[in-house]
Amino acid sequence: MRILIPVKRVVDPFSKVRPLPDGSGIDTTGIKFEINPFDEIAVEEAVRLREKNPDIEIVVVSIGSGDCEEQLRKALAMGADRAILVETTHLFDSLGIAKELKAIVDTEQPSFVLMGKQATDYDCNQVAQMLAAKLGWPQACFASAISINGQALTVNRETDLGVESVEIPMPCVITTDLRLNEPRFVALPGIIKARSKPLDRIPPSATPAPVTRTVKIESPGARPPGRKVASVEELVSELKSRGVLPA
Amino acid sequence: MSIVGIAFTPADATGIQAFAAALGMPFRLVQITGDPNTSCGAQQILSAGLEDIPPADGLVSSLEGVVQGASHIVAVSSMASKDVMARLAGVLDCAMVTDVVSADSPSTFKRPIVAGTLVETVEASGAPIVLTFRPAGFTKRPPERASEVESFSISPSKVRVTQAAHKSGGRPDLTQASVVVSGGRPLKDRETFESVIGGLADTLGGAAGATRAAVDSGIAPNELQVGQTGKIVAPDLYIAAGISGSTQHMAGIKDSKCIVAINKDPDAPIFEVADLGLVADLFEAIPAIRNLLGK
Ligand SMILES: Cc1cc2nc3c(=O)[nH]c(=O)nc-3n(C[C@H](O)[C@H](O)[C@H](O)COP(=O)(O)OP(=O)(O)OC[C@H]3O[C@@H](n4cnc5c(N)ncnc54)[C@H](O)[C@@H]3O)c2cc1C
Numbered sequence: 398m399r400i401l402i403p404v405k406r407v408v409d410p411f412s413k414v415r416p417l418p419d420g421s422g423i424d425t426t427g428i429k430f431e432i433n434p435f436d437e438i439a440v441e442e443a444v445r446l447r448e449k450n451p452d453i454e455i456v457v458v459s460i461g462s463g464d465c466e467e468q469l470r471k472a473l474a475m476g477a478d479r480a481i482l483v484e485t486t487h488l489f490d491s492l493g494i495a496k497e498l499k500a501i502v503d504t505e506q507p508s509f510v511l512m513g514k515q516a517t518d519y520d521c522n523q524v525a526q527m528l529a530a531k532l533g534w535p536q537a538c539f540a541s542a543i544s545i546n547g548q549a550l551t552v553n554r555e556t557d558l559g560v561e562s563v564e565i566p567m568p569c570v571i572t573t574d575l576r577l578n579e580p581r582f583v584a585l586p587g588i589i590k591a592r593s594k595p596l597d598r599i600p601p602s603a604t605p606a607p608v609t610r611t612v613k614i615e616s617p618g619a620r621p622p623g624r625k626v627a628s629v630e631e632l633v634s635e636l637k638s639r640g641v642l643p644a
Numbered sequence: 645m646s647i648v649g650i651a652f653t654p655a656d657a658t659g660i661q662a663f664a665a666a667l668g669m670p671f672r673l674v675q676i677t678g679d680p681n682t683s684c685g686a687q688q689i690l691s692a693g694l695e696d697i698p699p700a701d702g703l704v705s706s707l708e709g710v711v712q713g714a715s716h717i718v719a720v721s722s723m724a725s726k727d728v729m730a731r732l733a734g735v736l737d738c739a740m741v742t743d744v745v746s747a748d749s750p751s752t753f754k755r756p757i758v759a760g761t762l763v764e765t766v767e768a769s770g771a772p773i774v775l776t777f778r779p780a781g782f783t784k785r786p787p788e789r790a791s792e793v794e795s796f797s798i799s800p801s802k803v804r805v806t807q808a809a810h811k812s813g814g815r816p817d818l819t820q821a822s823v824v825v826s827g828g829r830p831l832k833d834r835e836t837f838e839s840v841i842g843g844l845a846d847t848l849g850g851a852a853g854a855t856r857a858a859v860d861s862g863i864a865p866n867e868l869q870v871g872q873t874g875k876i877v878a879p880d881l882y883i884a885a886g887i888s889g890s891t892q893h894m895a896g897i898k899d900s901k902c903i904v905a906i907n908k909d910p911d912a913p914i915f916e917v918a919d920l921g922l923v924a925d926l927f928e929a930i931p932a933i934r935n936l937l938g939k
Contacts, residue, residue, distance in 0.1 A: 410892070414758050423762065495734060519757050519764070520872065521742045523730040526700065530734025535701045535802040538727045541866065551806075556697070557652075557723045557819075557875075559809035559867045563699065566802055575856060575873060576866055608739035612752065613765040620898070623919040625910075629932040632904065632922050641881040641902045642848075642937075 398545075399454045400443045401507035402477065403498055404436040406461055406468045407518040420613040423518070432468045435513025437475070438573040441580040442543060443511055444476035450545055454478050458501050460494055462486060466596065474583045474591035482598045490607040495527035500602035502532060507568065509550065514539055514572040529570035537565045541576040645715035645750060647671035649686070650707065652697055652724045655820055657681035659720040659779035666782045667716070667750055674710060674796060676703070685788030690796035696808045697724045702801030704731045710796070711736070714772050715750070721776040721876060722819070729774050739768035743876075744777035759872040760895035780878035780899040809867075815842075816851050818868065823850030824879045824900070826870055828887035829857040830926065837863045840930050841885065847934050853877065855893050871896035885926040889914025906930070 408414055409429040417424045432440075440457065447453040457472040459465040460483040469480035483497060502510060515522035529536035541560060542553035554561045555574045565571075626632045636642040647669050649660030657673060661684045664671040673686035676698075680691045690710060697703075707728075711717045717732065719725035721743050733740035744753040748765065751773065757764045768775075811817075818824060825848065827841035837858065845852040854864035856871060870877055872892040878899035885906045887893060894917055897903060905918035906926050915921040922929060 408758065410759070414761055416762055423758070491730075491740065492733070492737070515873065517759065517872070520759070521740075522726045523733065523740050523742060526727060526730035527734030527740075529701070530704070530731045535699065536727070536731065537803060538700070539723060555723065555866050556809045557867065558811045559865060561805060561809040562807040564804040564806055569802075574866075576860065608768060608770050609741065610767045610769070611764055612767050614757070615763050615765075617756065617760065617763045617898075620903075620917055620919075623903070623915075623917070623921060625915065625921040625923060629922065629924070629929055629936060632920060633933060633936045635920055636881065636902070636904070639902060 398450065398452055399456060399505065399507040400446070401502060401505055401510045402436065402439045402443060402455065402457045402472070403510070403512045403524070404440070404457050404459050404468050404472050405433040405513070405516045406430050406459065406465045407433045407516050410434060410517045416614045416616060420615055422611070422614055430464070430467065432471055433513050433516045435515060435517070435573050437580045438575070438577050439511045439513055440472045440475045440477055441578045442573060445578065446543065446545060447476070456481065456505055456507065458483065458498070460485065460489060460497055460601070469596055470588070470591050471583065473594040473596070474587040475581060479594060480596040482596060483601050484598050485601045485604070487601060487604040488607060490609045491521050491523040492527055492608055493605045494524050495531055496603065496605060497601055498524070498528050499531045502528070509567050510570045512570070512572055514574055525570050525572045532568070532570070534569050535565050536570045536572075537563055538572040539574040540571050541574050543571060543577070645669050646713070647716045647718055648711045648714040649673050650717065650719040650725065650729070651675045651680070652677060652719065652722060654678040654681055655817070656720040657684040657686070658784060659777070659782070660718060661685050661785050661788070662779060662782035663718055663777055665785050666747055669716070672714070673790070674707065680793055682790045682793065683787035684790050685785065686790040688791050689793045691793050692796045692798055694798070696805070698798050699801040699803035699805065700728045700731045701803060702799040703728055704735055705799040706797065707732055708735055711772065717772050717774045719776050721778050725776045729776055733774040736772060736774065738770055739773050741766055741768055741773065741775040744775050745781040756895065759891045760898055761891055778876055778878070778899070812865070815845060816849070818851045818853055818870070818875050818877055821851035822879050823848040823881045824853050824870075824877050825850055825883045825885065826853035826855065826887060827858055827864070827885050828855040829861065829863070830886035831858055831863050833863060840927065844883070844930050844934060847937055848881070850879070850881070855887055884914055884918070885930060887914055888912050889917060
């Protein structure tokens with residue numbers, strides 16, 4: 398059985414980012430890059446599934462500049478078996494990435510694709526569902542538990558109302574939510590060993606014109622500054638005078 | 645140009661009405677669960693009348709037919725709409741924009757990115773455009789007669805739901821409530837969270853919310869998580885108790901009219917965004933607030 402995991406290189410979710418002065422993008426000077434946290438959860442989950450089902454091969458793929466090697470190496474160090482870097486400077490949007498991933502799925506023929514529900518940079522939450530559509534595969538998004546059950550997966554999904562359990566036949570696309578697991582810390586020997594794991598560099602299968610384009614990136618308007626109140630009494634009377642609590 | 649709005653819950657219809665008005669376009673409504681709102685001004689209402697939102701694959705195949713001819717296919721942002729609408733965009737091979745907060749033109753939209761620390765203006769080309777939007781940015785419209793309701797059936801799915809999720813408790817929905825009281829890591833356990841945060845929420849007739857830290861440590865159920873990767877709320881009053889104010893949490897509450905922070909650390913970052921801040925132990929302040937309100 399093979400699990401394919403797309404991973405994205407994103408700005409460190411705990412860094413403070415600013416727009417470029419001309420508004421054309423995100424200023425990344427001095428900013429660290431990480432694996433998108435949800436993709437890291439996906440890699441961790443695949444490694445845990447392999448602990449119970451030893452015949453699993455874990456393949457990670459990233460689409461982007463040569464720098465994405467850093468994130469692929471991290472995934473390999475966590476336990477992925479091999480990596481594919483679709484090396485390109487082309488500007489892909491979500492739909493373009495989904496199409497490129499479909500080309501990878503067509504060659505790799507995984508039993509399922511496991512990926513982050515969203516990337517913490519552009520917060521789009523689109524690619525997995527678009528990929529599932531392109532493949533005609535069923536999807537289970539926002540997984541908080543996954544187990545392999547013969548030719549199907551049993552997945553707990555987080556929904557607006559709570560947790561839902563589903564049985565989904567393979568092949569399929571699954572996205573990870575925060576509660577699925579807590580990714581392991583990778584110790585130095587793992588990182589060193591990962592340097593010898595295979596990483597294939599390939600060009601993109603196509604460079605489609607994007608259908609969405611970033612026109613501008615700016616800082617949001619700041620909320621007017623607030624103030625501290627001295628006591629519970631002052632808080633309640635202030636809320637009443639602002640009309641947010643009934644007088 | 646015309647809109648097809650996909651309403652996952654009955655409450656979504658008024659959001660879609662407001663969005664359509666902002667774009668100045670007529671709209672048709674597809675109601676997935678519950679009874680459709682017949683005073684939302686839709687030109688046509690198709691109602692599936694389901695109790696639970698079905699899996700995305702079957703739902704999207706059935707939507708494919710009814711969205712024909714629309715320039716925009718829209719839904720209120722929610723986990724359900726993100727699951728379904730992106731698959732629909734994939735099937736239609738068209739542009740999608742997530743979490744729209746305002747429209748500069750019928751094809752140019754603003755949306756928060758990087759946990760709301762930046763705002764992106766994005767232009768979508770081609771037709772149709774699929775999008776999800778946050779209703780807080782669009783002014784509600786008065787009730788308006790809608791057309792007759794026709795029924796709409798959903799194609800079968802390859803996914804079998806073995807246990808559906810059901811809303812627990814009698815509190816208002818987090819994303820709809822006019823008052824939200826949220827708690828963080830110091831709430832210790834479920835019982836404490838329920839009695840302190842749930843108790844104040846009930847006093848105020850509001851909903852309860854939580855941080856990721858509270859949900860991860862089992863203090864609050866996952867559907868209460870507010871933030872970048874949880875629910876986006878925009879109540880008149882948001883009370884954050886024992887919440888530090890991480891970027892990820894703030895991303896979910898910025899549209900609230902009045903944010904109150906109760907935190908015992910005077911330097912907690914939440915005070916930088918709160919309209920009213922109270923430096924206090926929440927376990928003393930919250931009972932005192934309930935006391936003052938006489939409940
Ligand atoms: C990819 C990603 C996505 C995330 N998404 C979300 C999200 O959607 N929502 C979210 O909330 N977080 C999210 N987080 C987590 C976020 O970064 C923070 O870790 C989290 O919000 C912190 O929760 P907290 O404020 O409850 O806990 P803490 O940061 O530990 O803060 C607790 C606060 O309580 C105060 N306190 C302690 N005791 C008392 C007392 N007795 N009375 C009053 N105050 C007290 C402390 O002073 C402190 O400020 C995400 C993180 C990542 C990496």
